[in-house]
Amino acid sequence: MSDRFDSALGLEARRGPGAWAAKLLLYTTMVVVFAGPLVALLVGAFSRVIDPTGFSLIPNGFTLANFVEAGHKNVYLYLLNSFVVVGFGLLLQMLVSVFAAYSLARKKFRGMAVVLIIILATMMLPEEVIIVPLSVVLADLPPFHTNLIGSYAGMILPVGAWGFSILVMTEFMKDVPVELEEAARIDGAGELRTFFSIILPMCRPALGVIGVFGFTMIWDQYLLPLIVATEPGQYTLPIALRTLRSDEEVGIGVLLAAALLALLPSVLAFLAFQRQFMRGLTSGAIKG
Known part of the structure; x- marks a missing residue:
């Protein structure tokens, strides 16, 4: 699948550090765009949120307190x-x-x-x-x-x-x-x-x-x-x-x-x- 994707973008004919860096940037961008929201969701749901108005992509300690509080709000x-x-x-x-x-x-x-x-x-x-x-x-x-x-x-x-x-x-x-x-x-x-x-x-x-x-x-x-x-x-x-x-x-x-x-x-x-x-x-x- 990667070879087909490279062929569609014209990257298969390019070699060298520049082409490698372009591929890395392209794949990283795709992962961030498609997987970023899911990662943020998982991290925020199982982390202690210090600032109640925002969240971070960096985990801040594993906890189930958010799900317990969700139960108090009748989410279940x-x-x-x-x-x-x-x-x-x-x-x-x-x-x-x-x-x-x-x-x-x-x-x-x-x-x-x-x-x-x-x-x-x-x-x-x-x-x-x-x-x-x-x-x-x-x-x-x-x-x-x-x-x-x-x-x-x-x-x-x-x-x-x-x-x-x-x-x-x-x-x-x-x-x-x-x-x-x-x-x-x-x-x-x-x-x-x-x-x-x-x-x-x-x-x-x-x-x-x-x-x-x-x-x-x-x-x-x-x-x-x-x-x-x-x-x-x-x-x-x-x-x-x-x-x-x-x-x-x-x-x-x-x-x-x-x-x-x-x-x-x-x-x-x-x-x-x-x-x-x-x-x-x-x-x-x-x-x-």
Whole structure:
């Protein structure tokens, strides 16, 4: 990879101290830009912060006091709220995606093009545009006339369907050979058994892709929990970070500890789905 990068910049043909110094400066700059914020986050979260208004890249003694103080600020309650929302929201989103994709990939019905256009349109509308109409709908959910404001359901249902996940699953399912389904039906398998035993296992790379992106999308939600939560005990972690940032009594160390807690689940989700995620991206690149 380094040789390719050097070739792209025209550095492979240059030799001598000048070229070596240029490479060192370039690589150092890249490490500082991409890894610097993460290093600062780790150092600040586990260090004793002398100045509450700032932090240093140099560790100042290892401590867990920032995480203890974060617990006193109810950060772990907010973290639990985020896990509840992302757990049920991602499960619902993946279920909706696989069944909707199966209908679009295998069933022929009138108005399919209109459905695809509507799905694409939902991806083109900024969240800020739909948040006010969404709050009105959640306050009086048709046709049940139920108020979901102030409940977990109000944060989960709106993320239960995502156009990106549906389209990714649809494209993968279109590439599953129809002959496999026909062979399963000849052997006596019903449609649901064929779906769960033949089609879904072959779409594991796509499940990894929509799992990682779906988790990140739900975990980073800010406006939706903001309009649904009616009291601080219902806040998710992204809202809590904003609340802690505006609290003058909270030091920078506690804020960085909370930010680290918000970062770790996304990293762990990527590591859990890493194999399927990379296979999904590779398959998409080959198909493209």
